[in-house]
Amino acid sequence: MRKLLLGTTAVIGAALLAAPAVQAQEAPTVRISGWVQFDFAYIDDRLDRQAIGIDGNTRRQQQYDMRTDSRITVRGGGKTATGLAYSATIVLEPTTANVTSDQVYITLASPTLGTVHLGDLRGAATLMQVRAPLPFGFNTATTFYALRADFPGNAASSQLRDMFRGISHANDSTKFTYLSPQFAGFDLGFSFSPTGAERSYSGPARSVAGFNRNQIQLALRYRGNFGGVGVAAGFGMVHASRPTGATGVRNPDGYTFGLNVSYAGFRLGGEYSFGNYRGRDVGRPANAVMHLPRGNNQSQQWIIGAGYSFAPFGVGIAYGQSYQDFRDQGVANNQGVVRNGRNFRMETLQVGGTYAIAPGLSAFALYHYSTTRNQPFLPAALNGRRNINSFIVGTRLSF
Amino acid sequence: MDFGGKQAMRRFVTLGGALAITGMLAACGQQVRTPGADEYNLNPEQNEVRGRLFGTDGLVLFGSRSQRDDGGAGPGLGVNAFLWRATLDTLGFMPLVSADPFGGVIITDWFTPADAPGERFKANAYVLGRQLRSDGVRVQLFRQVQQGGQWVDVPTAQRLNTEMEDRVLARARELRVQSAGR
Numbered sequence: 001m002r003k004l005l006l007g008t009t010a011v012i013g014a015a016l017l018a019a020p021a022v023q024a025q026e027a028p029t030v031r032i033s034g035w036v037q038f039d040f041a042y043i044d045d046r047l048d049r050q051a052i053g054i055d056g057n058t059r060r061q062q063q064y065d066m067r068t069d070s071r072i073t074v075r076g077g078g079k080t081a082t083g084l085a086y087s088a089t090i091v092l093e094p095t096t097a098n099v100t101s102d103q104v105y106i107t108l109a110s111p112t113l114g115t116v117h118l119g120d121l122r123g124a125a126t127l128m129q130v131r132a133p134l135p136f137g138f139n140t141a142t143t144f145y146a147l148r149a150d151f152p153g154n155a156a157s158s159q160l161r162d163m164f165r166g167i168s169h170a171n172d173s174t175k176f177t178y179l180s181p182q183f184a185g186f187d188l189g190f191s192f193s194p195t196g197a198e199r200s201y202s203g204p205a206r207s208v209a210g211f212n213r214n215q216i217q218l219a220l221r222y223r224g225n226f227g228g229v230g231v232a233a234g235f236g237m238v239h240a241s242r243p244t245g246a247t248g249v250r251n252p253d254g255y256t257f258g259l260n261v262s263y264a265g266f267r268l269g270g271e272y273s274f275g276n277y278r279g280r281d282v283g284r285p286a287n288a289v290m291h292l293p294r295g296n297n298q299s300q301q302w303i304i305g306a307g308y309s310f311a312p313f314g315v316g317i318a319y320g321q322s323y324q325d326f327r328d329q330g331v332a333n334n335q336g337v338v339r340n341g342r343n344f345r346m347e348t349l350q351v352g353g354t355y356a357i358a359p360g361l362s363a364f365a366l367y368h369y370s371t372t373r374n375q376p377f378l379p380a381a382l383n384g385r386r387n388i389n390s391f392i393v394g395t396r397l398s399f
Numbered sequence: 400m401d402f403g404g405k406q407a408m409r410r411f412v413t414l415g416g417a418l419a420i421t422g423m424l425a426a427c428g429q430q431v432r433t434p435g436a437d438e439y440n441l442n443p444e445q446n447e448v449r450g451r452l453f454g455t456d457g458l459v460l461f462g463s464r465s466q467r468d469d470g471g472a473g474p475g476l477g478v479n480a481f482l483w484r485a486t487l488d489t490l491g492f493m494p495l496v497s498a499d500p501f502g503g504v505i506i507t508d509w510f511t512p513a514d515a516p517g518e519r520f521k522a523n524a525y526v527l528g529r530q531l532r533s534d535g536v537r538v539q540l541f542r543q544v545q546q547g548g549q550w551v552d553v554p555t556a557q558r559l560n561t562e563m564e565d566r567v568l569a570r571a572r573e574l575r576v577q578s579a580g581r
Contacts, residue, residue, distance in 0.1 A: 030461040076461075079578070111577065112431050127439040166440070181433045399458065 028078035036070040039137075039364075039394025046387045047378065070094050071102060083111040089121075103172050114187075117177040120198050123238070124177050124189025125167045125283075128219035130234030130258030132305035133267040135316035135352030137366040137392055138164070163322040163346050164303055167256045167273060168217065168238045168284040172198055175215070182223070189219035196240060212240035212252055212284070230262040232269075238283035242291055249291035250276040254283020267307040274300035278324055297325040312356035322346045326376045345373045360398045367391050477501035478526040481578075482535050485571035486524045489563065490538075493522060503527065509543070518544045518553075522563070531575060538563040 042064045072094070077087025091103040105119025175193035196211035221234040239253040254275030261268050273282040277299055279290040292299070303320035327342035352366035370388045378384055477500060486505055487498065493510040503526035511519040521541040528535055538560050543550040 028461075029459050032458050032460055083577070107436075109433055111433055114433055122440065127441065129440060131440075179434070179439070181431045183431050187434060 028076065030074065030076040032072065032074050033399060034070065034072040035396055035398040036068065037394060037396040038066070038068050039392050040064065040066050041390055041392045044389040046382065046385070072099075077107070085109040110181075112181055114181045115179040117175075117179070120172045120174050121177075123168055123171055123173075123175055123191035123193065123215070123217035124179060124219045125191070125217040125236030125238050125254075125256070126169060126171065127177070127179065128187070128189045128221045128234060129166050129236050129256060130221060130232050130260055130269070130271065131166055132258065132269045132271045132303040132318055132320075133260065133307040133316055134303070134305055134318050135307070135350050135366055136314070136354045136362075136364045137352055137394070138318060138350055163280060163324075164301060164320045164348060165280055165282070167236050167254050167282040169281045171196075171215075171238075171281065171284050173211075173215065174198060177217075185222050185224040187221050189217070189221075191215075191217035193240075196243075211243055213243065215240035215284075228263060230260075232258075232260040232262075234258045238275075240284075246291060249293050252277050252283060252291060256282060265309045267309075268305075270302065270304040272300070272302045274298055278326075292325075293328045296327055299324045313353065314355075315351075315353040317349075317351045319349045320347070322348075326374075343374050344376065346375075347371050357395075361395070363393075363395045365391075365393045477529075478503035479529050479531050479535060479571075481531050481571040481574045482526045482567065484574055485567045485569075486526055486536060486538075488570050489567045490522055490524060493520070518542060519550065524567070531571065533568055536564055536567050536571075538567065 044063065048063065070093075072092040073089065074092070075087050075089045077085065079085045085108070087107045089103065089105055089107065090101055093100050093102040101120075103119075103121045105117050105121045107115060107117050109115040171193075173193040173196045175191050177189065177191040180188040193215040195213055196215050215238065217236070217238045219234065219236040221232070223230070223232045225231070234257070236256045237254065240251060242249055242251050252275070254273060254277050256271060256273040258271040259269055275283045275298060276292045277283050277290070278292050278296075282299075282301070299322075301320060301322035303318055305316060305318035307314065307316035322345065324344045325342060326344050347370065349369045350366060352364060354362050354364040356362045368388075368390045370386075372384070372386045374384045375382075375386055376384075378386060483500060483503065490505060490507055493507040495505065496508045497504065497506040499505075505522075505524040505526075507522045509519045509521050519542070521543075523539045523541075525537045526535060527537065540555045540559050540563060542553050542555045544553050545551075
C-alpha cells in the first residue's frame with residue numbers, strides 16, 4: 001500500500017513538474033469591432049447670459065444639443081505555438097467629411113517577456129495611469145460641453161477645457177512602447193517618440209514645427225489584493241523637448257500619482273498631477289501657444305472619485321480642482337478687455353450612472369458642474385468667474 | 400533640462416535596456432504574466448464600453464471563428480486542440496511511443512519515477528472529441544513493480560487515472576484562458 005501511494009505521488013508530481021509552457025497556436029484572424037454613442041445635453045453656462053456669447057455674437061447660445069460619436073476598430077493577428085501574440089490595429093474615426101485613422105499600431109506580446117507596441121497610440125504613462133474612479137462620460141462632459149472654445153481665433157482660450165484629462169491623454173504620436181510583464185504585482189512601461197507627430201517620417205522629421213521632440217514616458221504600477229481588498233497604485237511621467245524654434249517657454253513635462261482601493265463592488269481613489277504644461281493633457285501641450293512660459297508657476301490638478309457597481313447598474317461621483325498660471329496672458333480678448341489670468345482655478349463635480357440594457361448596449365446619465373476663478377479671456381462683467389451646469393443622457397452600442 | 404537628440408537616444412537605449420533586462424529577470428520567476436490588453440487604458444473612450452454585441456473581440460471577418468466556438472478544434476487536428484496539447488503537456492515527462500492527432504490517441508513507453516526505482520508506469524490517453532468537455536479525455540495508467548528481477552503487473556487505483564485526467568483538464572483550461580486573453 002505504501003509503495004502504491006509512493007508511486008502515485010511520484011507520477012503525479014512528475015506530471016506537475018514536467019508540464020512545459022506550450023501555448024495553443026491560433027491561426028490569423030481579422031476582427032472588426034466598434035461603438036456608436038448618442039447623447040443629449042442641456043447646458044446652463046453663466047457666459048451665455050452675457051450680451052456677448054461664446055462665438056462673439058450678440059445672441060444667446062442654444063442651451064441644449066445632441067451629439068454622436070463613433071469608432072471602428074479593425075484588428076488582424078494570430079498567435080504562434082511559442083505563445084507570441086501578434087496583431088495590427090487600425091482605429092478609424094468617422095467624421096462628417098471622411099473617415100480618419102485615430103490609431104495605427106502593431107503589437108507583439110509574449111506571455112513572459114511583455115508587450116511591445118509600434119506605432120500611433122497612447123504612450124506608457126497614459127496606458128498605465130491609475131486614475132481616480134470617474135463616472136461614465138466624465139471625459140465626454142469636460143471635452144465637448146463644459147468649457148467650449150470661448151473665443152474662436154484665440155488658440156490659448158480654446159485650450160481652456162478638458163482640464164481634468166489624464167496624463168498625455170490624446171497623444172497618439174508615432175512611438176515605440178514597451179510594457180513589462182507583471183511580477184509580484186508590479187509592472188513597468190516605457191515609450192519614446194522622436195517628434196511628437198503622428199504618421200511621422202514624411203519629410204524632415206527633425207524640424208517638424210510646433211511638435212514637442214524626443215518625448216519619453218515612464219510608468220510604474222502596482223496591483224494587488226489583500227484579503228479581498230484590491231489595491232492599485234501608479235506613477236507616470238512624460239518629458240519632452242520644446243518644439244524647434246520655440247523660445248521663452250519651458251520644456252514640457254508632467255508627473256502623476258494615483259491610488260485606487262476596491263472592495264465588493266466599491267471603488268475609491270484619487271490622482272494628483274503636476275508639471276510644466278498648460279491647458280489640457282497633463283505634460284503634453286497640444287498647441288504651441290500652450291507651452292508654459294518661463295516665469296510662470298507649474299500647473300497642477302487633483303481628482304478624487306468613488307464608484308459602486310451592482311450589475312447591471314453602476315454609479316459614480318468625482319470632484320477635482322485644477323490650477324494653472326496665466327500671468328503672461330495679459331492680452332486683450334475680443335472685447336478689448338485685458339485680464340490677468342494668474343492663479344486660474346477650475347473646480348468640477350460630476351455624478352453619473354449607467355445601466356446595461358443588453359450585451360453591448362448601455363444607457364448613461366451624468367450631471368456636471370464646473371466653476372472657474374481668474375479665468376482669462378472672459379468678458380469683464382464676469383470678473384473671471386464662470387459657472388456651468390450641464391446634464392447629459394445618452395446611450396452607447398458596442399459591437 | 401533641455402537635451403538634444405543624441406542625449407535623448409542615449410536615455411532611450413539605457414531606459415529601454417534597463418526595462419528589457421527587468422523583463423527578462425522577471426521572466427525567470429514563477430509568477431510572471433503579461434497583462435492583457437484590457438488592463439491598459441488603450442483608448443479611454445473605448446474603456447468605457449461595457450460588453451459587446453459580438454463577444455469580447457468583435458466580429459470575425461476573416462479566419463476561423465469556430466476555433467473559439469468549439470473550444471479549439473485546431474487546424475490539422477481531429478480532436479480538440481486544447482485537450483490534445485494539454486494531454487501532451489501532462490504526459491510529456493514520459494517517453495512517447497505513439498501520438499495520433501487524428502484519432503486522439505497517445506501511448507507512452509514505460510517510465511520509472513526517480514524516487515521510486517522499483518516501479519514503472521505506462522499511460523494510454525484518449526482525447527474523445529472536438530469539444531472542450533470535462534469528459535473529453537480518458538487516461539489509463541499501467542503499473543509494474545520489480546519482483547525477483549522481473550517486472551510484474553500490479554493494478555493501479557482508479558483514483559490515479561482520475562487525477563491524471565484532472566491534470567489534463569486543468570492544463571487545457573489554462574491554455575483556453577491564455578488563448579481567450581489575447
